[in-house]
Amino acid sequence: MIVRLVQRIAILLASLAVSSVLVFAFMAVLPGDPARVALGTSASDSAVAQLRQEFGLDRPLVAQYLSWVRGLVTFAPGNSYISHAPIGPQLADRLQVTLWLVGTGMVIACLLALPLGTLMAVRHRKPSGLVLSALSQVGVAIPAFLAGILLITVFAVGLGWLPANGWTPPDQDPVLFLKQLVMPALSLGIVQAAVVTRYVRSAVLDVLREDYLRTARAKGLRPTRALLRHGLRNAAVPVVTVLALQLATLLVGSVVIERVFVIPGLGSLLLDSVANRDLIVVQDVVMIIAMAVLLVNFLVDMVYLLIDPRLRGGGS
Structure with missing residues (x-):
């Protein structure tokens, strides 16, 4: 060890x-x-x-x-x-914003993908499983920025429930912070959930075909209990790999989402610095993203x- x-x-x-x-x-x-x-x-x-x-x-x-x-x-x-301004405070402030966005998006993706993918595997020959599979295919085909535009059209422009853009730190106004976080996090999370769901379904299906799970059911365990007790731990290994890869995708996807929702995160700082040819800031931001991806792989x-x-x- x-x-x-x-x-x-x-x-x-x-x-x-x-x-x-x-x-x-x-x-x-x-x-x-x-x-x-x-x-x-x-x-x-x-x-x-x-x-x-x-x-x-x-x-x-x-x-x-x-x-x-x-x-x-x-x-x-x-x-x-x-600007001749210190880069450190900018990076710290922008990184905090991006971490809120990416972290919430990943939580949403996991909360949706893990149960839905398992349900799709368990009911893969039933109408409900086929419907969920078709919906996940649609989700995979929708890019995050388009999902963001659709959410803005429905919940900000149409219903007026949520602000269309902007960012407020959580210590200033927690309620407004949550309202401004919901749609960009959903834009990232829903799309990633559609991708992860497919892998969860495949991993659970592989486990369901294993001999040890058939043996557990033959000894009297109900299928659901047998899966929860003996199967999900083995199915978790490939799923963790996919989650790590999708977290890296979330970091990259947040660059576009921050632009769509006018969020001052690392992605916006990167694009602004590229436009201004502020190469030292570009260099620092790219390195921070690379460090984050490598650290995620290490934790995996x-x-x-x-x-x-x-x-x-x-x-x-």
């Missing part, structure tokens, strides 16, 4: 190092001078050179990379090329060890 934990931590650290190199290299090869962009095309060469020196852009790439990584590790990523590996005792033994 300890050996596997150390292995997973080593893989996580190596993946973070490789990701940081790739992100930095990608930004470094982009055409254009960040200092020239910040000052405008009419700026003098001396002003551009002074700004390059101020931000350390005149140093070798290796020195720039090490300085950038040091800033991320010490939570002091420096200042924006465009830890969950595997808890779910499947066979993985706690020796070996690779």
Whole structure:
């Protein structure tokens, strides 16, 4: 168990190092001078050179990379090329917003997908199971931004129950915060639930065909009790993998949803920074998203060890 934990931590650290190199290299090869962009095309060469020196852009790439990584590790990523404002507070505020959105969307996806997928598997030959399967197919075909537009049309424009856009921190007005969170979280959660439901159905169907479950039913356990007691734990392993992948999809999908609902999260900051060519902010946001995805994969590996005792033994 300890050996596997150390292995997973080593893989996580190596993946973070490789990701940081790739992100930095990608930004470094982009055409254009960040200092020239910040000052405008009419700026003098001396002003551009002074700004390059101020931000350390005149140093070798290796020195720039090490300085950038040091800033991320010490939570002091420096200042924006465009506004000259500290990046750290912006990232902290925007990350909090995105975590609320993605976290709530994932909770909604799980609350819908796990019971519905199990029900679809148990009743896969009955009309109710076929109807749920057809509805999940429709959900898979609908992108999150379209689901958001439909929700705005119905609940904000048509019924007037919820605000169409905006964001209020929970400590300022909890009620308004929840009202503004409902539709963007549903936009992400419903679409992801449709995807996860298919995998839950497949995993549970595989378990239902196993010999040990037939044996449990033959010994007198009712089918539902046999599934709950012996089957769902085994079905959970592939489902956890899918949930991890869908969480990464939620992080990427939140970029568009934040634009649709005018939410000041990491996605909006990323798009604004790309438009302004504020490359240092783009670099930081992309790295944070990469770190989040890698951390989720690491946590999934830890969950595997808890779910499947066979993985706690020796070996690779």
